[in-house]
Amino acid sequence: MATTVSLAKRMTPISACILLCMTLGLLCQGVASQDPYAPVCERGKYPPAESLKVPEYVINLDLPARDRWTQLATEKRQEIRNILKGFKSFVDQFGGFAEEIVYFIDLFGPAIVDFLPQPFQDEIRGISKATGLEIGEVTLYNIFYEIFTVCTSIIAEDANGTVYHARNLDFGLFMGWDAKNRTWQMTEILKPAIVNLDFQKNGKTVFKSVNYAGYVGILTGIVPGKFSLTINERFKLDGGYMGIIHLIMTGKGSWLGFLTRNAMETAQSFEEAMALLVNTELIAPAYYILGGNSSGQACVITRNREVNGTDVWWMKQAGGWYVLETNYDHWSAPLFLDDRRTPANNCMRKLTQQNVGVAGLFDVLSSKPVLNKLTTYTALMQVNSGHLETWLQSCPDPCVPW
Numbered sequence: 001m002a003t004t005v006s007l008a009k010r011m012t013p014i015s016a017c018i019l020l021c022m023t024l025g026l027l028c029q030g031v032a033s034q035d036p037y038a039p040v041c042e043r044g045k046y047p048p049a050e051s052l053k054v055p056e057y058v059i060n061l062d063l064p065a066r067d068r069w070t071q072l073a074t075e076k077r078q079e080i081r082n083i084l085k086g087f088k089s090f091v092d093q094f095g096g097f098a099e100e101i102v103y104f105i106d107l108f109g110p111a112i113v114d115f116l117p118q119p120f121q122d123e124i125r126g127i128s129k130a131t132g133l134e135i136g137e138v139t140l141y142n143i144f145y146e147i148f149t150v151c152t153s154i155i156a157e158d159a160n161g162t163v164y165h166a167r168n169l170d171f172g173l174f175m176g177w178d179a180k181n182r183t184w185q186m187t188e189i190l191k192p193a194i195v196n197l198d199f200q201k202n203g204k205t206v207f208k209s210v211n212y213a214g215y216v217g218i219l220t221g222i223v224p225g226k227f228s229l230t231i232n233e234r235f236k237l238d239g240g241y242m243g244i245i246h247l248i249m250t251g252k253g254s255w256l257g258f259l260t261r262n263a264m265e266t267a268q269s270f271e272e273a274m275a276l277l278v279n280t281e282l283i284a285p286a287y288y289i290l291g292g293n294s295s296g297q298a299c300v301i302t303r304n305r306e307v308n309g310t311d312v313w314w315m316k317q318a319g320g321w322y323v324l325e326t327n328y329d330h331w332s333a334p335l336f337l338d339d340r341r342t343p344a345n346n347c348m349r350k351l352t353q354q355n356v357g358v359a360g361l362f363d364v365l366s367s368k369p370v371l372n373k374l375t376t377y378t379a380l381m382q383v384n385s386g387h388l389e390t391w392l393q394s395c396p397d398p399c400v401p402w
C-alpha cells in the first residue's frame with residue numbers, strides 16, 4: 001500500500017497516462033487475439049470414444065402400459081431418484097419451500113396424474129411402482145423436462161438430398177453451479193440416465209427416441225422411413241406455468257412431449273405428423289423441428305399454446321440446404337447473452353453442404369458455444385435408414401456455462 005502511494009506521488013500525470021494506455025492496450029490486444037471463450041468450429045471430432053455412446057433399451061408397446069417401463073425404471077432406479085433429489089434441492093434454493101412443494105405434489109399428484117391422457121397415466125403409475133417414488137413425484141419429474149430444456153436442433157440435407165436431423169439437448173440452467181468442477185450439478189446428474197429407446201410392436205421397431213430414464217414423452221425421436229422430430233423450449237411469459245393452470249382448470253391442452261409421442265405412434269407420414277404438431281392446443285409454447293424422408297422436407301414449427309399464430313419456417317426459406325433452431329423465434333434476434341444461433345450458422349456455412357452427414361453435424365454440435373456446460377447429449381438421426389445414435393457430451397474448459 002505504502003509503496004503504491006509513494007510510486008503514484010512520484011509519477012507525473014503524463015507518465016501515469018502513458019502507463020495506463022499501455023496497460024489497456026495490452027489488455028485489449030490480449031482479449032482480442034486469444035479470447036479463450038471465442039466461438040470455434042471443430043473438425044474431426046467424430047466418432048468420440050465408444051464409452052460415450054448411450055445404451056439402448058427396448059420398450060415393448062405390446063405390454064400393458066403399467067409394465068412397459070418396469071425393466072428400465074428398475075435398472076435406472078438410483079439415477080432417477082438422484083435426478084428427483086436434484087430437482088427438489090433446486091426448488092429449495094429458489095425459495096426454501098421444497099417441503100411445501102413436495103407435500104403439495106404428494107397430496108395432489110395422484111389427482112394431477114388423473115388429468116393425464118392414457119397411456120401416460122398408467123405408464124407413470126408403473127414407473128412409480130418400479131422406483132418406489134410417489135406418483136406425484138414421477139409426475140413432477142415428467143413435467144420438469146417440459147419447462148427447462150434449452151437446445152440446438154439442425155436439419156440438413158447433403159448434396160444428394162438425403163436429410164439428416166441432429167440436436168444437442170442442454171438442461172440444468174441455474175440448477176447448482178459446482179465452482180470446483182466447473183459443471184452444473186443437474187446437468188451432470190442427468191447424464192447417467194440418458195438412454196436410447198426402441199419402441200416395438202410385434203417385435204418390430206415402431207419408433208426410436210432419446211430419453212432421460214423415467215420420462216415418458218418424446219423430446220428427440222425418429223420414425224424410420226417417415227419422419228424425425230425434436231422439441232426446443234420456447235420461452236414466453238404466457239408459458240408453461242399458465243398452461244398448467246389452464247390445463248388443470250379446463251382439462252384442455254396437450255403436453256409438449258406427449259403430443260410428439262402421440263405423433264410417433266400414430267402419424268403415418270411427415271404430413272400427418274405436421275398436421276398434429278400444428279393443429280393441437282398445447283400447455284406451453286414450443287418449437288417443433290420436423291424432418292422427413294425426402295429432399296426439402298424440413299421445417300421449424302413455432303407454436304403458441306393456442307393453434308392460431310403458428311409459424312412454419314421451411315428449409316428452403318431458411319437458406320436452402322439446412323434449417324437451424326435454438327431457443328428464439330427465427331424472425332427476431334437471439335438474446336445477446338445466449339447467442340448460439342450465430343456461431344452455429346457460421347459453423348454450418350464452413351461445413352458446406354458437401355460435408356453434411358453424421359460426422360459433419362456432430363462437429364458443428366461439438367463447437368463452442370453450441371456445445372456448452374449445459375449440454376447433456378448430441379443425437380444424430382437419418383430417417384431413410386432409421387438411424388439414431390446418441391453421444392454423451394461434456395465441454396472442456398475454457399467453456400461457457402450456457
Ligand SMILES: *[C@@H]1O[C@H](CO)[C@@H](O)[C@H](O)[C@H]1NC(C)=O
Nearest residue numbers: 158159160162353354355356
Ligand atoms: C451421392 O450419391 C452418390 C451415388 O450414389 C455417392 O457416390 C455419393 O457419395 C453421394 N454423396 C453423398 C454426399 O452422400
Ligand SMILES: *[C@@H]1O[C@H](CO)[C@@H](O)[C@H](O)[C@H]1NC(C)=O
Nearest residue numbers: 178180181182183184185188
Ligand atoms: C467433481 O469431480 C470429481 C471428479 O470427476 C467427482 O469425483 C466429484 O464427485 C465431482 N463433484 C461433484 C460435486 O459433482
Ligand SMILES: *[C@@H]1O[C@H](CO)[C@@H](O)[C@H](O)[C@H]1NC(C)=O
Nearest residue numbers: 225226268269270293294384
Ligand atoms: C416417405 O414417406 C411416405 C409416407 O410414409 C412414403 O409413402 C414414401 O414412400 C417415403 N419415401 C421414401 C423415399 O422412403
Ligand SMILES: *[C@@H]1O[C@H](CO)[C@@H](O)[C@H](O)[C@H]1NC(C)=O
Nearest residue numbers: 303304305306307308309310
Ligand atoms: C388467437 O386467438 C385468440 C382468440 O380468438 C386471440 O385473442 C389472440 O389474439 C390470437 N392470437 C394470435 C397470435 O393471433
